[in-house]
Amino acid sequence: MRRSQLNVAAILVLIVGLAAGMLIYGLADDEPAATSYVIVGDSAYSVDPTRTKSYQLQLERLGGKAAVLFDEFNRWFAARWEGKALGVTIGCISAVVAGFLFWIASRTR
DSSP states (O other), rough: OOHHHHHHHHHHHHHHHHHHHHHHHHEEEOOOOOOOEEEETTEEEEOOOOGGGHHHHHHHHHHHHHHHHHHHHHHHHTTTSSTTTHHHHHHHHHHHHHHHHHHHHHOOO
């Protein structure tokens, strides 16, 4: 491809990706689904059972510290693909791809 075509492709990727990211960010809900509740007094609080100390200790007992770290990383990575974080992820990926296309365009004649 020629330099001008790569620059146009980079601009299109950036515009479409950022627009899609902003649209998803604006329309997405960021409330996690409660999977269990703890009642204290007259109030009910939503609790993620995988964030409790007993879950963490059981996981460490079965798989060691590496299992706990991998579980935390896996939950963090999965959270990037839902809710408002998905919009941010799409925006960042489109910026990186557009930057890569601009870099390729600068290296061509």
